[in-house]
Amino acid sequence: HAARERNRWSQxxxxxxxxxxxxxxxxxxxxxxxKRRMFxxxxxxxxxxxxxxxxxxxxxxxxxxxKPDYGNTVIVDHYxxxxxxVYAHLEQSAVSEGVPVGRGDIIGYLGNTGRSTGxxxxxxxxxxxxxxxPFDYILPTDMMVD
Numbered sequence: 001h002a003a004r005e006r007n008r009w010s011q012x013x014x015x016x017x018x019x020x021x022x023x024x025x026x027x028x029x030x031x032x033x034x035k036r037r038m039f040x041x042x043x044x045x046x047x048x049x050x051x052x053x054x055x056x057x058x059x060x061x062x063x064x065x066x067k068p069d070y071g072n073t074v075i076v077d078h079y080x081x082x083x084x085x086v087y088a089h090l091e092q093s094a095v096s097e098g099v100p101v102g103r104g105d106i107i108g109y110l111g112n113t114g115r116s117t118g119x120x121x122x123x124x125x126x127x128x129x130x131x132x133x134p135f136d137y138i139l140p141t142d143m144m145v146d
Contacts, residue, residue, distance in 0.1 A: 010103060011078040013056040013085050013137040018110055018121045020047030026133040041131040042086065042124035049091050049119045051110040055101040056085055056125075056137070064093045070122065071114025074107050086124035089116045 024044035030037055055076055062084070063075035070088035074095060077084050091111025101107055112119045125134045 008081070010058040011081050011083065013078070013083060013125050013134070014139045015054065015056050015103060016045075016138055017056050017085075017087060017123050018045050018047060018051055018053045020045040020051065020110070020121070022046075023120060026131075026135065042088075042122050043134050044120045044122050045110075046118065046120040047110050049109070049111055052106045053087055053090065053108045053110055053121055055103060055105050055107050056123075057083065057103050059083075059085075059101055061095045061097050061099045061101060061107070064095055064097050067114065069115045071116060072108070072111060073114075076101060076107070082128045084126045086122075086126065088122040088124075089113050089120060091119075 022043060023046045024040055026040060026043055028037055029040045057078050059076040059078035061074060062077040067073045072090040072093055074087045074093050075084055087108055089111055090108040093108045095101060095107045110119055110121050123134055125132050125137050
């Protein structure tokens with residue numbers, strides 16, 4: 001029973017993916033490039049290029065490559081439990097598709113690729129195919145999750 005609960009929690013996003021300054025939250029905002037109100041599916045965290053980015057939960061890399069708007073992107077599937085996390089605008093990925101990753105593993109480096117206004121990480125949490133607020137999945141740093 002305890003092992004099953006530990007596995008379930010290890011596969012649920014729970015930590016900050018990168019250190020930095022929050023520049024945009026989840027929800028409606030005025031898009032800085034398109035110049036109109038749009039829904040922002042994740043959060044943006046700014047920092048210096050090449051700042052390491054961590055997987056926020058255990059999973060397997062389901063995509064590592066380039067997407068036109070997102071630039072260099074890594075998507076982690078958290079073992080079929082309905083959660084996926086997206087890490088976009090990377091300078092470079094550090095993982096390949098099919099590679100298992102653990103919470104805290106470095107999966108890439110912060111960059112400015114794709115449709116971006118400066119170096120930052122665009123981070124999304126998806127549950128059962130729906131965008132959810134990443135803040136609901138970031139536990140306080142003094143809470144133990146593993």
